[in-house]
Amino acid sequence: MAYEDLIKYLRCPADRAPLDAFGQAVLVCTRCGNAYPVRDGVPVMLIDEAVQREGAEALKRYKADASAGESDSASE
Numbered sequence: 001m002a003y004e005d006l007i008k009y010l011r012c013p014a015d016r017a018p019l020d021a022f023g024q025a026v027l028v029c030t031r032c033g034n035a036y037p038v039r040d041g042v043p044v045m046l047i048d049e050a051v052q053r054e055g056a057e058a059l060k061r062y063k064a065d066a067s068a069g070e071s072d073s074a075s076e
């Protein structure tokens with residue numbers, strides 16, 4: 001099963017809302033905004049520190065990578 005198909009079946013453990021995939025690094029709840037990190041292709045669907053810290057950092061990294069691709073060498 002493709003990763004994109006797999007996440008359609010995943011739900012946020014906090015409120016059972018669907019998840020948005022940001023690349024293959026992080027899943028974000030469409031309702032509460034919890035960010036779930038993906039470790040080695042395996043979503044970590046636990047409501048604990050991993051979501052708050054790792055998930056937020058994974059999302060930050062993903063957005064940084066995405067924007068780095070658009071405007072390279074803007075500031076150093």
Ligand SMILES: [Zn+2]
Nearest residue numbers: 012015029032
């Ligand atoms: Zn949620």
